[in-house]
Amino acid sequence: MSSGCTRHPSNPSAGACRQCEETFCEDCLVFPFGDTKPPMCIGCALAFAGVRPGAAGAPKAERSARPKRFGRRKQVRIEAPARASDYVFDPDEPLFS
Secondary structure (H helix, E strand, O other): OOOOOOOOOOOOOOEOOOOOOOOOOOOEOOOOOOOOOOOHHHHHHHHOOOOOOHHHHHOOOOOOOOOOOOOOOOOOOOOOOOOHHHHOOOOOOOOOO
16 A cells, blocks of 8 residues: 555555545545445545546446437417407307317
8 A cells, every 4th residue: 555545645545446446545435335345435436326427537427318208298279369258158169179
């Protein structure tokens, strides 16, 4: 291990990230898979989880082209008379066509 953390040069390194293989201090390392597995730096752990793609030197995730599922709804226009007095109710005529 080298003598200092990559992000905090004054702190001694506690280990290397399993993804980017740089050395980090205890504050910068997390154990997302448990204490028995190698640690990851916070940036690589966030990128691995999908929270921050491309963080801390991790490969940037390409955005997949998803089909558009929902579009705008078509609005129905109903021709209404200009004035309420122009409207004549006919019980035999359907209200909606």
